[in-house]
Amino acid sequence: MPKGGAMARTMKPISEWTVWDPVTGRSNVPIRPRMMTIHTAVTNSPDIYGPGLGPGRTHSHFYNPKSGKMRQHQEINRKAFADGDGNNYCVSVEHWDGYPNGAPGYWKHGSDVPPLTDSQIENDARLFAHLVKHFNLPNRIATPNNLTGLGWHRLGIKGNWRPYNPADLKTWTGNQSGVKFSNAFGKACPGDRRIDQIREIYARAQEYLTPTKPAPKPKPTPKEEKDFLMALTDNEQRELLRLARTGKDDDVKIKTAIQRLEAEVAEIKAELTDIDANTVGGKVWRTNAAMGRAEKARLEAEAAEPEEGTND
Numbered sequence: 463m464p465k466g467g468a469m470a471r472t473m474k475p476i477s478e479w480t481v482w483d484p485v486t487g488r489s490n491v492p493i494r495p496r497m498m499t500i501h502t503a504v505t506n507s508p509d510i511y512g513p514g515l516g517p518g519r520t521h522s523h524f525y526n527p528k529s530g531k532m533r534q535h536q537e538i539n540r541k542a543f544a545d546g547d548g549n550n551y552c553v554s555v556e557h558w559d560g561y562p563n564g565a566p567g568y569w570k571h572g573s574d575v576p577p578l579t580d581s582q583i584e585n586d587a588r589l590f591a592h593l594v595k596h597f598n599l600p601n602r603i604a605t606p607n608n609l610t611g612l613g614w615h616r617l618g619i620k621g622n623w624r625p626y627n628p629a630d631l632k633t634w635t636g637n638q639s640g641v642k643f644s645n646a647f648g649k650a651c652p653g654d655r656r657i658d659q660i661r662e663i664y665a666r667a668q669e670y671l672t673p674t675k676p677a678p679k680p681k682p683t684p685k686e687e688k689d690f691l692m693a694l695t696d697n698e699q700r701e702l703l704r705l706a707r708t709g710k711d712d713d714v715k716i717k718t719a720i721q722r723l724e725a726e727v728a729e730i731k732a733e734l735t736d737i738d739a740n741t742v743g744g745k746v747w748r749t750n751a752a753m754g755r756a757e758k759a760r761l762e763a764e765a766a767e768p769e770e771g772t773n774d
C-alpha cells in the first residue's frame with residue numbers, strides 16, 4: 463500500500479457498476495477491511511451522501527439505492543462511520559428502504575423494514591465478491607464469534623432479541639458478539655427480512671467468485687451420411703453420384719457408400735410418397751388437381767366454340 467495514501471486518494475469507482483461519489487472531508491485513516499456490513503438507511507432517497515450531502519462523519523462507504531448502481535462515498539481501505547466499534551475493520555453499505563422522508567420516527571421493529579430489491583442484492587453480491595477477491599475478506603457469512611466476511615449491523619447491536627438460534631441469522635446479535643456497532647439498544651437495522659436475504663447475497667456472490675465453467679462444447683457427432691446427402695439439392699446429389707461413378711477405382715469405398723446411400727434415399731422417398739398418399743392433405747390435393755384438370759378441359763372446350771354476342 464503506498465504511504466500517504468496518494469494513490470488511494472485518487473481511487474476511481476471500483477468498477478462500471480459503481481458510481482464514485484466521495485463525501486467531502488472524509489477520513490484518511492487507513493483500515494484493514496475484514497467484514498462487509500449491511501445496513502438499512504431509513505430513507506426513500508436515491509442518493510444520501512456525496513459532496514455536499516455527507517452528514518458530517520456519519521456516512522458509510524457505500525449507498526445501495528432501490529435500483530441502479532451502488533454509490534461509493536469513501537475509499538474501501540479508509541475509515542467510514544456507520545459501524546461504531548467496527549469502523550476500523552468494516553466496509554459499510556447503507557441501503558434504500560423506502561422509508562417516507564420526513565415521516566416521524568423510524569422503523570420500530572425489525573419486521574417493519576421491507577426486503578432488499580433484486581438490484582440491491584445483485585450490487586451487494588458483486589461488492590462482496592470484489593472485497594473477497596481484492597481485499598482478502600474471508601469468503602464466509604459472519605458469525606457472532608467471528609466478525610469477518612459478509613455481515614450486518616445487528617451482529618453488533620444489543621437488544622431484546624429472540625434467543626440465539628444457530629439456524630436463524632436474525633438472532634445473531636450484539637448480545638453474543640459483545641461488540642458495539644451502535645449505541646442504540648435494539649436498533650432494527652438492517653431489518654428482519656434483509657437479514658433473511660444474507661444467504662441469498664452470499665450465494666450470488668459465489669457465482670461471481672467462481673466463474674462457471676464454459677459449457678462443454680458438444681462432441682461433434684459423426685454426421686450421418688444420410689443427413690449429408692439429404693442436405694444436398696437434387697442437382698448436387700446427381701453431380702456427386704456422377705463424380706463417384708466416373709471416379710477411379712481407388713475410390714471404390716466412396717462409390718460403394720454413395721450407392722448404398724442412393725438406395726436408402728430411394729427407400730425414404732418411396733416411404734414419403736406412401737405417407738403422402740395416405741394423408742388427408744394428399745387426398746384433397748389430388749382431388750383438387752383432378753377437378754382443376756376437368757375444369758380446364760371444360761373451359762378449353764367452351765373457348766373452342768363460336769362466341770355468342772353479348773350486350774353489356
Ligand SMILES: [Zn+2]
Nearest residue numbers: 501502615651
Ligand atoms: Zn445500520
